[in-house]
Amino acid sequence: MFERIVIAVDGSPRSERTIPVGVDLAQRYGAEVSVVHVREYERYEGDDVDLGPPIPADLLVERVVSTFRDAGLSATGTVRRVSPGRTAEVIVDLAEESKAELIIMGTRGMSEIRSLLLGGVATKVVNRAPCPVLLVR
Numbered sequence: 672m673f674e675r676i677v678i679a680v681d682g683s684p685r686s687e688r689t690i691p692v693g694v695d696l697a698q699r700y701g702a703e704v705s706v707v708h709v710r711e712y713e714r715y716e717g718d719d720v721d722l723g724p725p726i727p728a729d730l731l732v733e734r735v736v737s738t739f740r741d742a743g744l745s746a747t748g749t750v751r752r753v754s755p756g757r758t759a760e761v762i763v764d765l766a767e768e769s770k771a772e773l774i775i776m777g778t779r780g781m782s783e784i785r786s787l788l789l790g791g792v793a794t795k796v797v798n799r800a801p802c803p804v805l806l807v808r
Contacts, residue, residue: 673700677771679762682726685777689807693775697744706735706748709758759795774804
């Protein structure tokens with residue numbers, strides 16, 4: 672059913688909850704896993720300003736990929752740098768490129784109304800994804 676799964680991580684506690692769910696589903700279906708962290712950067716006075724969490728992006732992805740590999744699963748990881756506001760677009764693009772059959776990601780816990788008004792990343796991914804999206808709270 673799910674031969675290829677994309678797991679989007681951002682280092683937040685909600686994002687961490689996606690990992691055991693992803694391991695379970697990948698084991699059940701023998702799926703290949705692509706872990707992605709989309710890191711937003713802003714140009715400011717000639718320098719890139721990292722808008723992501725304090726953990727280095729490469730270490731975050733490496734740790735998550737290791738978790739999947741330790742569970743006996745095939746997993747790769749990537750970090751994509753984008754300008755603010757393009758995170759959802761990049762997650763969807765990666766899912767299309769890898770022919771993913773499922774995207775797993777966390778939510779920030781916004782209320783439904785606030786998410787609809789502000790257009791959170793999870794909402795944008797759900798609306799644009801070429802495959803089912805599993806949101807883990």
